[in-house]
Amino acid sequence: MDRDDTTLRVLSTSDLAGLDISLADVVDTVEQAYRTLAAGKSDNPRKLTVKPEDGHSVSYAMLGRDGVRNVVAIKTSYKHGLHESRDQQHYYTTLTIYDDVTGLPVAMMDCSRIGSLRTPAVSALLARECATPDATAALVIGTGTQGRLALPFLLTTLPNLERLMLSGTHPDGIAAVRAELAHHFPDRKIEVVDDLKSAAREADVIVATAGAHTPAAVEADWLKPGATAILVGHGLAPSTLHRADRVIATSEAQMRVTGTDMADSSGSLPAVDLELPVIISGVYRARTSSKQRIFAYNSGLVVTDIALGHRFAQLALEQGLGTEIPLWK
Template identity: 60%
Template sequence: MLSRSDLADVPIGPAEVVRAVEDAYLAFAGGDSDNPRKLSVAHPDGWSVAYAMLGRDGRRRVVAMKTSYKFDPHHDRSTKRYYTTITLYDDATGLPIAMMDCARVGALRTPAVSALLVRETVRPGARSVLLIGTGTQGRNALPQLLAANPQLDRLMLYGTHAEGLAAVKAELLHHHPEAELEIVDDPYAAARSADVILATAGPGTKVALESSDMAPGAVAVLVGYGLAPSTLGDADRVIATSAEQMALTGTDMAGPDGRLRRVDAELPQILSRRAVGRIAEDEKIFVYNSGLVLTDIAVAHALAVRAIAEGRGTQVPLWD
């Protein structure tokens, strides 16, 4: 058993996380891994939502099951409860590896996916990025983004929590001491000059950028909240990690007719060069980052192997 505190300071750098996530996508695109559609149940009034995800990483020979549960009745940080776990099994020996808290895994995996999505869709010559949100995803977004896109050197941040703004800056400077972070007061004005928009805010945000707020050639990545449905509906091109999962979890981005725009290409196919992310420089591209459990497996396995080697965690006689 590996707890949140066991995993909190296991060393792993942004570039290594990005490589692990990319490798997981390439294995999936090559037919070496399996990633069935996630299952979900939700409270009818929106108080809670739970997901269950199963995956098999054929290259690492690891099978895993991940669960997540979010209780968020008032869209308020003080009452929100969110728990995720992942259980890893060695598919070469048939033995369990670990049951572990998945908070840090998700905090690292999701921005690494965004970094790859940006790398494959950003226009040539792009330099500026606007990050919306200072929660867990916002705090880890920029180091991962720069690991895959080092040319981005104008970094703008919008948030409403002073401690969150400070945490985003601290995490960025930890990995990139020379970086400069510009705190913006008007996300709409900032968006009009941004080549990349990362929307990682929580459901309580008042920001909802429209398609008209995007500059020609910009790419907008939806991780949490911060984008209006028009950014999807009016996009010249739509990219997703998984069209199937976007259909399941992206219903709040549906157009006036209640339908979601079709996805033009998925990240695994783009990474394997079976599809392209961007066709023209002036395209406005909408990107939906829903994550695949295979990317959780890749990061979780890397953390578990290191944690176990360091003697962390608690060995429990669960099946004795």
């Protein structure tokens, strides 16, 4: 069916699952989105959040425009059962993209795979920009969706990493992390660590991706001079933020919305020194000393979802994937 202003192409989870995209392609797409934003060509307003008083669910709505791809998109996210275990939760996220040149809809898609790739790619970019040049040891905390791709993406941006450590408690999750690494880097091995404190003391880069119920909490005193601690989910204690020599965030505004669990006893968060887009653009450097302990907050920006979602839409359209629905007819 020809594209017109009455039909919408819907890309399902299974449609997107079959698309082949390299880790380097994902990183390049996300990095370009940051450069475009830093250049003032894209728009990324603050996300809207709705959460009931008892905290059983959370919803987000994010609108953005990519000024290089010339597309506008809206991302929605809804998670229910936050007090339950991960397998008891309900989570839905979608991305709807419109061509801002033709005015026609591009596609509406499940955003779960996009998020599962975008987030570790951002962590890998943070690691590349914040880590010391001689960084060789990485520690990933958590074996969920984000933990499983964290190491392959880190090796994509920091190929000189030698020691790959993993802190996790779920056997299936650990096996999944091993499988992902073997798929992308079959010659590399993972060291599963039981003593989180000792592992943290030896890591140059720490990526905390654990779920909200994790007992893991790396303290600032555990970090070696020059260490970079990146928070994606949970696994870092607030001290790693409040006692950091430098604080980097993808977005300070979003950190103040979604990072309240890292606030101090007075409910405050420290100021952010730099945001990732200006670092990626080359205007500023994340690190000014090899001994600085850096805390980096990865909250994601919708412009990165838009860029990666548009890339997936292009690949899907080339292969004739998706279902055309006469939504406005």
